[in-house]
Amino acid sequence: MNDQQQDKPNVVLEQKKAADKAFTLPLRILRWLLPGDRIRTFVYLNLLAKPRKFLHRALNGFYRFDQVYEVLKGFRREFRGPFSILEFGTAQGYAFAKILYATRYLKMEDDVVVHGFDSFEGMSITDDEADQGLFSNDWIEGSYAASYDTLRDYCEKKKYRNYRIHKGFFEDSMTPELIEQLQEEQPILVWIDCDYYTSSVTVFERLLPILPTGCAVYFDDLEFNFGSRFTGEARLVHEVNSGKSAMTWN
Numbered sequence: 001m002n003d004q005q006q007d008k009p010n011v012v013l014e015q016k017k018a019a020d021k022a023f024t025l026p027l028r029i030l031r032w033l034l035p036g037d038r039i040r041t042f043v044y045l046n047l048l049a050k051p052r053k054f055l056h057r058a059l060n061g062f063y064r065f066d067q068v069y070e071v072l073k074g075f076r077r078e079f080r081g082p083f084s085i086l087e088f089g090t091a092q093g094y095a096f097a098k099i100l101y102a103t104r105y106l107k108m109e110d111d112v113v114v115h116g117f118d119s120f121e122g123m124s125i126t127d128d129e130a131d132q133g134l135f136s137n138d139w140i141e142g143s144y145a146a147s148y149d150t151l152r153d154y155c156e157k158k159k160y161r162n163y164r165i166h167k168g169f170f171e172d173s174m175t176p177e178l179i180e181q182l183q184e185e186q187p188i189l190v191w192i193d194c195d196y197y198t199s200s201v202t203v204f205e206r207l208l209p210i211l212p213t214g215c216a217v218y219f220d221d222l223e224f225n226f227g228s229r230f231t232g233e234a235r236l237v238h239e240v241n242s243g244k245s246a247m248t249w250n
Helices: 011-031 039-078 095-103 147-157 178-183 197-210 232-241
Strands: 083-090 114-117 163-168 186-192 216-219
Touching: 039 095, 039 186, 039 216, 083 095, 083 163, 083 197, 095 186, 114 197, 147 163, 178 197, 186 197, 197 232, 216 232
Parallel strands: 083 114, 083 186, 114 163, 186 216
Antiparallel strands: none
């Protein structure tokens, strides 16, 4: 696969100023129309702040799937498959279903296989310092437990044919045979929702040596511990960017 540069959107200062001005204009009108600070505050909190907060959450909730469409369209435009998308930490399958639908919407079901990896038993116990929250562990044993059968039945009901669900712990499900297969179905997007640093490392120990140039990697829990490079997925990002080999992790 040829080298591919990922275009990144730039934040234009003038556009930001225009957006800020557009938002503050209703506030200035509100101040002019309504008498008294109490009434203005009530109207602002209930008629402006609440809808704005709802819209912000709604947009951010879908934002992380924007890149799925961008990656798929980019590879469809520049290369020919077969490709694969890998999600680690599938749980109930919310993101997995969104990714599968993206391949259908873009008519790429014949070109992209979506792989989901999860034990379906929920979070396990870990005493590794890299997995601990600032004050306590943010996750409870058994959190995010899900049903493999329910997810499989959903995919069958929707008549998806380009999916594979790998049930088990990552060190067991990422077999040498699967790694060999992924060298034929080159990954174009890796979705890391492992929560723990130790789980994420297990993935990269096997996966990083075969990732092709241009593959996008998304980390769902990068802000754990405020994005500290000493814990969680942020630690793995720091180590990879620092040139630490996936073959020499310890």
